[in-house]
Amino acid sequence: MGTTDAARPGPDPAEGGSYAPGGLLDVLSVAAVLLDQDGRIVLWSPQAETLFGWTAEEALGQYAARLLVAESDLELVLDLFATVMGEGESWAGVFPVQHKDGHPRPVELRNVRLQDREGRYFALGIATDREVLRDIERDLALSLRLVAQAPIGVAVFDLDLRYVMVNPALERIHGLPAQQHLGRKVREVLPLVDADAVEAAMRGVLETGTPLLDQFVVGRLAGEEDERARLVSYYRLEDAAGHILGLAASVVDVTDRHRAGLAAAEARRRLKLIADASVAVGTTLDLDQTARELAEVVVPELADVAAVDILDTVLDGARSPSPPAGHPAVFRALAVASADDIGAREAARAADPPGQIAKYDADRLVTQCVSTARPVLLPRVGTRDLLCIARDELSAAMLAKAGLHSYAAVPLIARGEVLGVLDLKRTDHHRPFTEDDVVLAGELAARAAVCIDNARWYQRERATALTLQRSLLPERPDKRAGLEVAYRYQPAGAAGQVGGDWFDVIPLDEARSALVVGDVMGSGITAAAAMGQLRTAGRTLSGLDLDPEQVLRHLDRAAIGLGQMIATCFYAVYDPRDCSCRAANAGHLPPVLLRPGRRARLLELPSGAPLGVGGVPFESVALELAPGDRLVLYTDGLVETRDAGIDERLQALTEVLDTGRLPLEDTCDLLLSSLREGNAEDDVAVLIAEVT
Numbered sequence: 001m002g003t004t005d006a007a008r009p010g011p012d013p014a015e016g017g018s019y020a021p022g023g024l025l026d027v028l029s030v031a032a033v034l035l036d037q038d039g040r041i042v043l044w045s046p047q048a049e050t051l052f053g054w055t056a057e058e059a060l061g062q063y064a065a066r067l068l069v070a071e072s073d074l075e076l077v078l079d080l081f082a083t084v085m086g087e088g089e090s091w092a093g094v095f096p097v098q099h100k101d102g103h104p105r106p107v108e109l110r111n112v113r114l115q116d117r118e119g120r121y122f123a124l125g126i127a128t129d130r131e132v133l134r135d136i137e138r139d140l141a142l143s144l145r146l147v148a149q150a151p152i153g154v155a156v157f158d159l160d161l162r163y164v165m166v167n168p169a170l171e172r173i174h175g176l177p178a179q180q181h182l183g184r185k186v187r188e189v190l191p192l193v194d195a196d197a198v199e200a201a202m203r204g205v206l207e208t209g210t211p212l213l214d215q216f217v218v219g220r221l222a223g224e225e226d227e228r229a230r231l232v233s234y235y236r237l238e239d240a241a242g243h244i245l246g247l248a249a250s251v252v253d254v255t256d257r258h259r260a261g262l263a264a265a266e267a268r269r270r271l272k273l274i275a276d277a278s279v280a281v282g283t284t285l286d287l288d289q290t291a292r293e294l295a296e297v298v299v300p301e302l303a304d305v306a307a308v309d310i311l312d313t314v315l316d317g318a319r320s321p322s323p324p325a326g327h328p329a330v331f332r333a334l335a336v337a338s339a340d341d342i343g344a345r346e347a348a349r350a351a352d353p354p355g356q357i358a359k360y361d362a363d364r365l366v367t368q369c370v371s372t373a374r375p376v377l378l379p380r381v382g383t384r385d386l387l388c389i390a391r392d393e394l395s396a397a398m399l400a401k402a403g404l405h406s407y408a409a410v411p412l413i414a415r416g417e418v419l420g421v422l423d424l425k426r427t428d429h430h431r432p433f434t435e436d437d438v439v440l441a442g443e444l445a446a447r448a449a450v451c452i453d454n455a456r457w458y459q460r461e462r463a464t465a466l467t468l469q470r471s472l473l474p475e476r477p478d479k480r481a482g483l484e485v486a487y488r489y490q491p492a493g494a495a496g497q498v499g500g501d502w503f504d505v506i507p508l509d510e511a512r513s514a515l516v517v518g519d520v521m522g523s524g525i526t527a528a529a530a531m532g533q534l535r536t537a538g539r540t541l542s543g544l545d546l547d548p549e550q551v552l553r554h555l556d557r558a559a560i561g562l563g564q565m566i567a568t569c570f571y572a573v574y575d576p577r578d579c580s581c582r583a584a585n586a587g588h589l590p591p592v593l594l595r596p597g598r599r600a601r602l603l604e605l606p607s608g609a610p611l612g613v614g615g616v617p618f619e620s621v622a623l624e625l626a627p628g629d630r631l632v633l634y635t636d637g638l639v640e641t642r643d644a645g646i647d648e649r650l651q652a653l654t655e656v657l658d659t660g661r662l663p664l665e666d667t668c669d670l671l672l673s674s675l676r677e678g679n680a681e682d683d684v685a686v687l688i689a690e691v692t
Contacts, residue, residue, distance in 0.1 A: 035123040053100030154249030192221035229258030282451030285458040291334035294448040303424035304344035310320035310420035322418035332605035343427035350398035406432035416451035481511040482576025486664035500527040517633040518569035548584035549618040580625040594630035600657040637684030
């Protein structure tokens with residue numbers, strides 16, 4: 001930057017303007033003295049008066065050597081003067097001038113010969129205080145050295161915001177030599193930076209003079225993929241008189257710090273994702289729900305599209321090895337999740353819809369993932385790669401249209417068995433998958449795979465228990481004389497709670513019928529097996545034409561023989577010939593009697609002790625029934641809840657039955673929908689018999 005830049009803010013001298021002092025020459029206070037060829041002073045500047053102490057009136061016409069030189073230096077000065085005037089050679093150096101006060105004053109002196117049109121010679125002396133000049137030289141040298149050796153980048157811009165100086169540190173930061181900076185603007189040197197925002201900030205500082213400190217700028221340099229981060233500060237440059245010279249910028253490369261911050265933030269995000277997954281995945285033992293939870297927890301944090309595909313051989317419940325290398329694999333898609341953007345939704349459409357079975361050839365990446373039990377990473381997806389990702393050419397075309405650019409797959413492994421694969425795609429997420437992403441996905445998959453495996457075995461156990469229990473429950477009973485019967489059985493929501501409840505309608509001699517409902521305490525296959533034995537024993541005892549209390553006594557002994565098994569049971573025998581009914585209760589909830597035109601009421605019967613307690617007598621009672629009367633039998637799963645007492649729930653049961661007289665089948669449905677909703681922790685059996 002030169003004097004041209006410094007003069008721009010002031011008026012043009014050619015137009016008659018003036019220039020306010022304050023430049024470098026004013027700081028130096030350069031004195032000018034003109035001597036004729038005899039050495040007399042003919043011109044004397046005001047700066048000379050300041051420097052030497054003599055006024056113009058005192059100096060003009062005097063011999064300079066006598067006025068300004070000490071006696072000891074006189075001969076040397078005269079020789080130098082003769083040389084300059086005779087040979088025309090200029091002279092420069094430090095010379096001790098005699099000040100008016102009598103003290104020598106060292107000055108930096110330049111002496112040159114001048115000639116006018118008449119051929120006369122003059123000597124022009126230009127001088128400045130040596131100490132002032134040395135201070136300025138020292139400051140300038142120090143400034144230049146500091147800028148050159150500074151570890152931070154420094155740039156100077158002119159008033160048009162073009163580079164006029166850059167230091168080596170900035171060359172290293174930008175990866176460009178100084179020559180590619182000078183005379184150019186920021187947008188020309190750093191095309192990948194938001195130049196509009198940068199130049200707007202620079203203009204603001206230039207106009208207001210208020211520094212702008214530590215502006216965080218992130219952008220890529222030409223030829224680089226990774227972003228660089230810089231802290232940039234802007235200062236307006238002014239001279240001593242306040243003239244605006246341009247703009248200075250200091251640039252600190254904080255890329256390492258920025259990347260470390262990003263890495264820390266990424267680590268926190270990953271930990272949060274793992275923590276969220278540990279809470280969100282496996283909330284139930286439903287296989288499909290668990291798969292959906294896994295797919296949804298990774299979208300959009302890790303992928304734009306996520307799919308959970310399970311090997312079809314795994315879903316049959318048997319442990320089977322993953323397909324060997326070189327063989328195709330058959331998957332069942334359990335869940336697909338996608339981000340809200342269009343590309344992700346299109347990519348999700350190209351995936352296998354949940355519930356569908358798809359066969360992938362051996363060259364497909366998802367097949368390789370389960371065959372090798374190792375993750376697959378494809379950071380950049382090319383056109384040919386799409387055929388290795390999609391199940392067919394149509395799906396590949398859909399993925400290409402969706403903008404799929406990065407792919408990863410990690411196996412779902414639980415207890416040493418490959419269950420399937422977590423399939424991840426990026427469409428709108430601008431960064432490709434990295435090895436760190438695969439590690440994170442593998443961590444999520446490992447945790448989720450255990451939940452999926454638990455859900456798989458749960459479903460198998462639940463299906464086994466249900467199959468056993470349903471096989472032990474009666475088929476639809478034949479129409480009985482004098483009775484119309486309806487029933488419902490509904491299993492619990494968890495596999496471990498299936499198995500204890502039963503009901504039965506047993507035909508007896510002389511058109512009589514035995515009505516039974518019971519509940520084995522406990523759950524699972526053990527309870528279902530015990531229920532089957534008690535039901536079989538009950539049917540056998542019913543054929544002996546025993547009184548209800550005797551049947552319960554024998555069942556009590558049978559329950560004791562089952563080993564620590566407790567059950568409740570209500571047993572009644574109805575005779576259509578005289579509408580008589582005898583019943584006994586073994587610790588079961590009381591039945592409800594419904595009579596036409598009357599409110600439902602709980603029958604007060606001797607409750608008795610549960611089966612399996614042993615040594616407690618049972619008592620039979622007679623029930624008075626008439627045509628139209630209904631006897632509602634049920635197990636505790638219909639009325640018991642954690643948040644309400646049993647008396648409150650029994651009252652709710654009678655209130656539901658009082659809402660109106662419906663057909664028996666509709667009444668069963670009404671009871672389940674009204675009292676069972678949101679309470680699936682236990683199985684339930686309902687048996688309604690109406691006297692006809």
